[in-house]
Structures are given as structure tokens and as C-alpha cells.
Amino acid sequence: MTDDSESSDPTMPVVAIAKGRASVTVPTSNGPVVISRIQDTEHEISGYWAQTSRPCPKSCIQPIRPVEGIVPIAELELLDMLCDPRAVVVDSRTSDWFEGGSIPGAINIPFPEITDRLDELGCSRTADGWDFDTVGNVALFCNGPWCGQSPTAIRAMVATGFPASRIHYYRDGMQGWHLLGMTTTAEA
Secondary structure, three states: OOOOOOOOOOOOOOOOOEOOEOOEEEOOOOOOEEEOEOOOOOOOOOHHHHOOOOOOOOOOOOOOOOOOOOEEOOHHHHHHHHHOOOOEEEEOOOHHHHHOOOOOOOEEOOHHHHHHOHHHHOOEEEOOEEEOOOOOOEEEEOOOOOOOHHHHHHHHHHHHOOOHHHEEEOOOHHHHHHHOOEOOOOOO
16 A cells, blocks of 8 residues: 555655645746745644634634635635636735735735726726626635635625626635645745
8 A cells, every 4th residue: 555645756745736736836926936835744834824713703604605606616726727827816805914925826906995996807897887798717815714805805796797607716715725835925
């Protein structure tokens, strides 16, 4: 019996993103960034991202689908979207959170501003509002499963007419990203 946690490929790191996938290089406004996982198999998250309980109603657990028709995604799908030039990945947290560290390749559109900045998601402004005919896929994330910033943005987008089927929600957000030891802009 072989242990799948160890690679038979000597060039593959012990802690990979997926079998045969050591890292992903994503384009960012500051040039390409390599996203990988922390290689220390004893590494533990601490501080804010290790906190498991936050007071409700401000930080209640969010549904996997804040709006019917959106597409829930996890890390591998988010990485694919980061590499897709037609997709946009949005950190919907407020700017202070974004500046403290985000997912490389994500743009920051704070959740209260989302409906004013739909042009950054490929929408065209019309006399009657927004044209969504040529919009591509958009992924949104915030701090984690307890954070309501992305769900609030998603509900606002759908209310303006943005097609729910084009919205992908990475519910695990920054807490999930940190839990897996993935590269952030704070380290990049």
C-alpha cells in the first residue's frame, strides 16, 4: 500500500495543491504570482484566522447559496478562475481587509460599492441601468463562512439583474485560504 500524501515525483513538493499540481501562477496587476501551499507539515494557523466562534447576528454562518442559482466553489475552482482571463475574482471585503492580505489575482470591490462598479465585472452601463449580455464568470469571497460581505454583494448584484448563474461564491474565503496554507498577497 502506498501513502498518497507522499509523491513519487521528487520535483513535487510534499504539500501540493492537488495531485500533480504543485503551484499555480496567476496574473496580477503587479505581475505573475505563484500560489502554493506552505511546506511546513507542522504549520498551524493562529490568531484571527484560527478563531472559530464569532458573535451572531453580525457573524452568523452564511448559506452556501446566498441567492438561488449561484455556483458555490472551492479552492481548485477558484484557482482555475484566477487563471481564466475571461473571469474576474472579487475580494468583496472593505479596503482595509484587502490591504491586509488577499488572494493573489483578486481585485477589490468592497461590498457596498459593487452595484456602482459592475463595469469592472464586464457589464456595460446603459440608459436604463446595466447590460449583462456579455458578462463573464465572477467569483466573490470575503473573510469566511461566517462573513456576510460577499453574500450581501451577491444579493445586490442579482437585484440589479446580474445573472446568478455567472456568480461563483467561494464561501470559505480568507479563513479557508489560510487554513490550507495558500499564498496571500501579504506573502507574495
